[in-house]
Structure formats: C-alpha cells, structure tokens
Amino acid sequence: MSARNRARANPNQDADEERRLWKEIKDKAKDVDVMVARSNDIGHEILKAETQQAALLDADKPSDPVLDELLEKLYRENVKICEEVSQIVEGKSNDTNLLDSINILAGLREASQEHAAQMQASQSHRSASGKLSRAPKKVSGKPGSAIAVTTEEIDDTSAAPSPRINLGPRLTAKEKTSRSGSIATTREASVKIEDGAESVASSADGTSTAAGPSKGSSSNRPSNRLVLRLNEVVFCRHDMKSANPKNLPEGEGILCRVTAVIGEGKQRRYEVQDADTLGEPPPPQRASVAQLLQIPESNKGLQDLPAKKQVIAQYPDTTTFYKAEVSEPWKAKDIANDKGIMVRLIFQEDVEAREVERRFVLLDGK
Template sequence: MSSRGSQRRGPNRNSEIGEHGEELGMWKDIKDKIPGAADAFNESSQHVLEIHNQEKLMAEKRKNGTLTAEDHNELDRLCRKGVKLNELASQNIAETIEKLKVLRAVQKAKEDQQEANTSRAAAQRAKESAAAASSLYDFDGAGDSPVPSPNPGLPRRMGGGSKGDRDSVPPRLDRSTPAAKAGSAEPQSGPASSSSRSKQTFAKDDEVAFKPKPMSNEQTDWILGIVQDVRGDGKSRRYRVLDADVDENGHQKDFRTSASSMILIPRDGTILPPLETGKTVLALYPNTTTFYKAEVMGMDGDGKVNLKFEGEESSNTMQAVTRRHVVEYRG
C-alpha cells in the first residue's frame, strides 16, 4: 500500500495545464508583470523624495542669496522625469487590474458553464431514474443485495484493481492471505450482528459507507456515499445512495441498496468514544472516498484515530483519520 500516495482518484487526475489552461496562462502572465509594476511604483516614489530634496536645497540657497538658474533647471528636470515615472507606474497598475478583471470574467464564465452542464446532467439522470424507479426497487425475496443503477455511459470497475476508476490504492491484497495482526481480534459475524444491521434505518442526506454488489467475480470496496432517497417500510425498505466520487466529467453514480450493505457515518460534530488500541476497523483512507481495513494504534489530541492500514504493517507508515470516518469492521 505504500504506492497509495501516487494513485489519488477523482477529478484531480488531469494535469494542471489541461484543466486550467487559459486561466493558468493568464495568471502566470500577471504574476510575471507584477514585479515590474511594483518596481515602477517604487521608482516613482523614490523620485518624489529627490524632488523634495531639491526643493529643500533651493530654499536654503534662496536664504543665502546663492540660488541660480541651474537650480531651477534641475528642479524642472526632476519634475518632468517624475511625470513620466508616474505615468508609467499608473499604466502598469491599470494594465494589471484590467488583466485581473479579464481573468475573473473567464473564470466566472467557466464556472457558469460547468454549473449549467451539471444541472443538465442532473436533470437527465433524474428523468432516467424516475422512469426506471419501479423496476429498480422491485427486489426479489432475498432482498438484501445492492443493485447498481444502469448507466452504460459510466462504467465502473470495482475491486480496487489498478484499472478501476477508483484509483486511491494499488491492487488489493490476496483475500486468501490472513492479514490480521497478532493481538488484534477479527470481528465475528453471526445471527445477532445480522439482526442488528437489519434493524438499522437511514434517512435522506445521511452519510454512509456502503458496499456495492460486485458486477462479476471481483471484490468490491466499501465506499463513501450519501443517501438520496428512501422507499418502502420494514424489510422491504430500500435506499438510493449517491457515490461521493466525482469522475473527470463531473459525473457521480448512484446505487440501489439495503440497510445490510450500509454503515452509518455519524454527523459532523457528534461526540464519539475513543477506540481501543488493537481494534480492527474500517476507515476512510486519507484523500480518497474508499474505506479499508485498518488497526487502531491510538488516538491523537485532535480527536483523530491513528491507524495502520492493511498492507502497511511492515512499514512505519501511520495515518490519522477523523474519528467519525472510522466505523465497525465488516468484510
């Protein structure tokens, strides 16, 4: 897992130039010219002092009766030069301000276009979702398996593979290899835990960790999502969850799932108890939207949990994760 840092996911995968080409070029041009504008202003200010000194000298000579025409010519020369320096400084500052206005206008236009595109895409997804809602929520008797919403234009490769569009980490460890460390107890699942999960209910806008149903034989990860809709009651209650990940086109996927495939993430500001050292948990890996198995190494003074993620046990790497993003372990 040491290569996680070089495999971040989501919309920041484009190069800086590719994503901000026009604006970046304009900003660099402005930054290159700002020192020149500052130098012109400083030179103009320094020249004002020279004029002041010349006037002071002339006042003394006038008292002594030694004032000459050459003194007047020197003052005239300084004043003429000062006018030119002031005009140059004013022009440089005005040009810089104008370039900043243009840059802001370009950025504003881009933001407006992105907002319009997002609104159109959201409206289209809502239309498709409404048309397919009845069939999507018609689960069979088993009833607890999440069903990804059909969206052929946005394929998703799950399982943490290096070719997936969730590129937070390298390929997963071999699931057949025991990964639990000595002294850490693996949580046990059974009828009691399954029953408590089935009784858990979620509400719209709840933040959750959820595990999509695999589309093939690949493993799927626990990922960060937000509950968008709740349908039905009791055992027939089903949820629509929006994936927190946004791809480079600004798209997000939504899934149909049930309570047994979700873990509630406490709301921000919730007071949570500390976790005991050695406990096995699921935690949101820093700068990703994916949860991974980890072992608690302790708590820090900022309310974060110090963790060693599975696959990083052999190194000294330790990650600090916000307490509310550390939840119960489920395989």
C-alpha cells in the first residue's frame, strides 16, 4: 500500500504542520515584499541620479563625483537585494525555501482532502446500513446518550481547517527553472485562505538587477536593469566561488562578448565568450548579471580619475583585467588633446606605468 493511500493516524498533528507552514510562507512573503518595495525605491533613485548626470554631460560639464558614488552605492545595494530575494524564493541551502514550503503545504492539503473524502464516503455507507442512527429519545424528555457518536465524527471535528493552496503553473516543482550561473530576480506566488479571504500575492516584476552600466552609458540607457545586446562588449568578473582552487584564473575578470541572450524580462540570462580573436576561442560560459559590467561604447563623459585611484583595467594586449592604481590624474575635459583617451596606470606587481584606454578602466567597486 502506498503512503498516498495509507490512512493518517493523527489529523490534529497534520493540521498543526499545515498551520506552521502557512505562517512560515506568510512571513517569508512579507520579507520579500519589503525587499521588492526597497528595490523599486532604489530604481527611482537610480533613474533620478542618472538623469541629473546625463544633464551635466549634455551641457559639456564634468560628471559629478557625488552622483557617481551614489550610483555605485545604489547599484550594489540593488544587486544584493535581488540575490537575497532569489535565496528566499528558491535558494539551495539546508533551509526550506519559499517554493518548497508551498509545494509541501499543497501536498498536505491534497492528502487532507483525500482523507476527508474517504471518511465521508465511509460515513455515508454506514449511515445507509443503519449503524449511525441516533439513540432514541426517552419518554421523560431527557436527551439520549451521546455514546452513539462515532470516533470518525470526533476526528473530523477536531482537526481545524487549514489554508488551501492554489499553485499557479509557474510554481510547480516540475517547472522550476535551473539557477546555475544566474541571479533569479523574480518571485511569483499566490497563496490564499479559502474561508478567510486572506491572501499573499507577490511578484517581483518591479525588482531590478542593477549591476549597472558604466557611467558613460548611463545617458544612453537610463534604466536600473542591466540589459545587454548580442555581441555587446562586457567585463565579466571571475566567479571565484565556483573556480577550481588548484587552477584559479588570473586577474579580476576578462573582456567578453555576449554570445547568447537566454529568456526575456526578469528571466533573462546571458552567455559570454572571451573577446580574444586570436586562435581558437574558448567555449561560451554562462554568467550572472552580478558578474557583468557593460563597457562604454565611447570615452566621452566618463568620470574623472584622480591620482592614486584604485581601479581594475584591461592589461595592454590581453583580454584580462587586473587591479591597478592611477598614476596621473585623468580628466574628461582633456579628451580632445593628444592621448586624451588614455589613462596612465601602474598595475599590481608592475613598476612602470602603462597606458590604457579610459573606457577599459573600471572603478573597483567589489
């Protein structure tokens, strides 16, 4: 006999477990709703700051360092929120995530309904055969004995009703998408109490993964969601957590091209490939939005770099980015001069300064 058809010994215990799961689901959903609301607020702040920065650039004025620092802070905070939401909704850890809790609760409710249907059918059969007839009233008018009430009736009335779960097709266990190499940025759940009309419905359509474009492209894409095109040039930071400890990659990351855009909207994923055109290219790899940073198409309007500024930059004649320090100040207003687009840097473990095009010099916001 399968576990599905086996009678449950203690309906009260199952009802308590269902109530506990329901409370856990509501608490997690409330936490996610708070994060989504904060992410939406960050999106408005990013759009406002990018608009102000774009206005300065359109007026041929230098970029505002205060706005640049604010944008970096907002980008990092939004990425962190998206990762936390993803961990709560479908994170892989020892703790039960939100989707697992919903599926478990749905299974318990299905088993409860089957058990109730079996008991009802059993009672109907016994009633038809006369086994559940009430005791006759006495002539004196005193109520008859209540001993005739069966244990099945007691069990049915003792188990308190628990919330019914309606699972949408996107939350079934079979259709949970793989999260390898990507940040999940969405949550869709619809959980409602049948009798109390209480519901928890949340969607992270407004949640934005703001791994943010470089400052020079903020005027071209005033959006807090990183959206890349096919063949677009990006910086891809190494994922040290999944790297082989015996064969760690060099530097901080590599220059890549987007070779595939997988999915749409909040389910969008990217595959990237080393931008080196010499020799046989390595196979494409899947990258999370948090690893990617757009390389500006132009050097115009990029942030000034003071001396001693810590950056990561593309090492000359390679596609690898290393940590470096600005040796001479670079100003956007001097871009029209000879070598105005080049920044003089001293890379780690180097002695002599080297020149790198400004758009391949990124702020080290790790």
